[in-house]
Amino acid sequence: MIKFPFALLFLGLAGCKSSAARVLDTPIVTTSSEDQRRTAFCWAYSIIAHLEQRHFEETRGPGGGGFRLNFSEEYLGLAFLFEQLTDDIDATLTEGLLLSNSLALADKYGIVPEKIGQRIFFKPKFDESIVKNVLTNAHKYWETNHADANTPIPLQDAVRVIGQAAQLEPDQVTFFSAAVGATPAAGSEFKYGKNPRTSEPMIYTPQTFAKRRLKFAAKDYFILRFPDSGRGQMGEDAFSEDYLRALKVVRKALLYGYSIPISFNIVRGSQSANGVVGCIEKNCWDAQLSRPGPENPHANHAVLLIDYRTDSTSFAPVTPATIQASYANVPVEWVIKNSWGMNANTSNNPQLLARFPLPTYTILSQEFLEASHKLDP
Numbered sequence: 001m002i003k004f005p006f007a008l009l010f011l012g013l014a015g016c017k018s019s020a021a022r023v024l025d026t027p028i029v030t031t032s033s034e035d036q037r038r039t040a041f042c043w044a045y046s047i048i049a050h051l052e053q054r055h056f057e058e059t060r061g062p063g064g065g066g067f068r069l070n071f072s073e074e075y076l077g078l079a080f081l082f083e084q085l086t087d088d089i090d091a092t093l094t095e096g097l098l099l100s101n102s103l104a105l106a107d108k109y110g111i112v113p114e115k116i117g118q119r120i121f122f123k124p125k126f127d128e129s130i131v132k133n134v135l136t137n138a139h140k141y142w143e144t145n146h147a148d149a150n151t152p153i154p155l156q157d158a159v160r161v162i163g164q165a166a167q168l169e170p171d172q173v174t175f176f177s178a179a180v181g182a183t184p185a186a187g188s189e190f191k192y193g194k195n196p197r198t199s200e201p202m203i204y205t206p207q208t209f210a211k212r213r214l215k216f217a218a219k220d221y222f223i224l225r226f227p228d229s230g231r232g233q234m235g236e237d238a239f240s241e242d243y244l245r246a247l248k249v250v251r252k253a254l255l256y257g258y259s260i261p262i263s264f265n266i267v268r269g270s271q272s273a274n275g276v277v278g279c280i281e282k283n284c285w286d287a288q289l290s291r292p293g294p295e296n297p298h299a300n301h302a303v304l305l306i307d308y309r310t311d312s313t314s315f316a317p318v319t320p321a322t323i324q325a326s327y328a329n330v331p332v333e334w335v336i337k338n339s340w341g342m343n344a345n346t347s348n349n350p351q352l353l354a355r356f357p358l359p360t361y362t363i364l365s366q367e368f369l370e371a372s373h374k375l376d377p
Contacts, residue, residue: 028259028306029056031070033360035341037127040095041077043102045339046261046302048073051111053259053304055214070114072122073339075179075206076102078162079109081134082180085158093138095131099263099302103218109180110206111214116192122175124166133165155182179206224249229370235283239330251308251327260305262336264364264372275347276363284371306361307335315351334364 031052036045048071060066077095083105084093097105114123126133138161142149153161159182163173178187191201192209202213210216230240253260269284270277309315310329313322335352337360338344346359353359 026257027355028053028254028257029066029068030259030304030306030337030356030360031056031068033337033342033358034073034339035344036073036339039077039126039130041073042302042339043097043099043263044073044076044080046099046263046304047102047106048076048111049304049337049339050259050261051106051214051216053306057257058215072112072114074124074126074166075112075122075176076105076109077130078124078166078176079180080105081131082158082162082176085134085138085153085161086155087152093131093135095129099261100223103221106210106216107218108207110208111210111216112179112206113190113192113209116190121190122172124168124172126166130166134162137161137165155180158182226373228373231283231370233283233285235367235370244330247330248327250305251331254305254307255323255327259337261302262305263300263302264369265300267368267371269371270368272345272362275345275349275361276365277345278363278365278368279371283367303336303338303362305334305336307355309333309335315349315355330366332366334366334369335361336364338362 030049034045034049036042052069052071055069056066058066080097081093081095112122115121138153139149141147141153141157141161142151156177159173159177159180162168163176168176174183175188175190177183178185185205188205189203190205190209192204192213193202194200195202204213224246226246227240227242229243231237250260267284269280271280307315308331310326310331312329313326315335335347335356338346343359345362347353347361347363348359349363352361352363
C-alpha cells in the first residue's frame with residue numbers, strides 16, 4: 001500500500017545512454033510477472049519491475065537482446081521492516097511505503113538478484129501477512145527481554161525476528177544480516193557474472209550491485225505529482241493546462257522506452273475485471289476512497305506503467321504520420337504490468353497481446369486515473 005494520493009517516478013532521461021539511440025515507440029520489454037501475494041509491498045514490486053526493465057533497455061544493443069535479470073522485491077520489503085524495528089518505532093509497524101521513499105531505501109540497502117545461475121538466491125516464499133508475523137515475533141522478543149513494547153530492537157535481534165517471520169533459510173539470514181549492516185558487510189558478498197577483461201568472477205554486495213552493475217542512484221529520479229485534471233465531477237469541463245502538460249511528460253518517457261512506477265488510489269465507484277481497471281459509471285462520479293480508516297487515509301496501489309492508447313491510435317506501433325497525434329492527444333487507456341501474478345485480471349485485447357505477447361498486463365482507463373487523484377484528503 002502506498003501512502004500518497006498519486007505519484008510517478010521518472011528516470012532523468014538526459015542521463016540515460018540508450019534513450020537517444022532507441023527506435024521511438026518500440027514495445028517496452030518487461031520481465032516475468034510477479035505475485036505480491038498477501039503483502040502490501042506493491043511499492044517494491046513497482047520499483048523492482050522498473051529496474052528490471054531499465055536494465056534490459058540499457059543493455060540492449062543495436063540488434064536487440066538486452067539482459068533479462070530478475071531482482072528480489074522481498075529483500076527490499078524485509079529491509080524496510082528491519083529499518084522500522086531498529087528505529088524509534090511505534091505501534092503501527094507497516095508494509096506500506098511512499099513510492100518516492102522506496103528510492104532512498106534502495107540506495108541504502110541495495111538490490112539483490114532473485115537467482116544466481118539456476119540457484120535461488122533471495123526469493124523467500126511467504127503467504128501470510130509478514131508485518132503481522134514480524135510484529136508477533138517482536139512482541140515475543142520484548143516480553144522475553146522484559147523490554148517496553150515498541151522500543152528499538154538491537155540489529156542482530158531484529159534480523160532474527162524477521163528471519164523467523166519470513167521463514168528465511170539459515171544462509172539467507174546470514175546474508176540478510178550482513179546486507180542490512182547488522183554484521184560485517186563481507187557476509188553479504190556474492191559472485192555475479194565475470195569481469196570482461198580478466199574473466200574473473202565479479203563480486204558484489206547488494207549496495208555495489210545496485211551502484212555498479214545497475215547504475216542505480218536515487219538522485220537520478222524525480223517525482224511527478226499530478227495536478228487535478230480540472231474536468232469536474234462528471235467530466236464536463238476541459239482539461240487544465242497543468243494536467244495536459246503532466247500527461248505529455250508521461251508519454252514522452254514511455255515513447256523513449258522507459259517504464260514508470262506509478263501509484264494511485266483505489267476508489268469506490270470503480271471495478272477491476274476482465275483485464276480492465278475502470279469506472280462503473282462515467283468518470284467514477286461518486287469516487288471516494290474504497291477502504292479509508294484512521295491508520296489508512298489512502299487505499300493506494302503501485303504498479304508499473306508501460307504503454308498508452310489514444311482515440312486516434314491503437315496498441316499497435318505508431319507510424320511517423322501518427323506519432324505526433326499519439327503524443328498530443330489525451331490517452332483513453334493506459335497499460336500496466338501488475339504484481340498479481342500470471343493471468344490475474346490481465347487483458348485479452350488482441351492488439352495489446354500482439355504488442356505484448358505475455359498475458360501479464362492490465363488496462364487502466366483514463367477516467368479511472370483521473371478519479372483516483374481528484375479526491376478530498
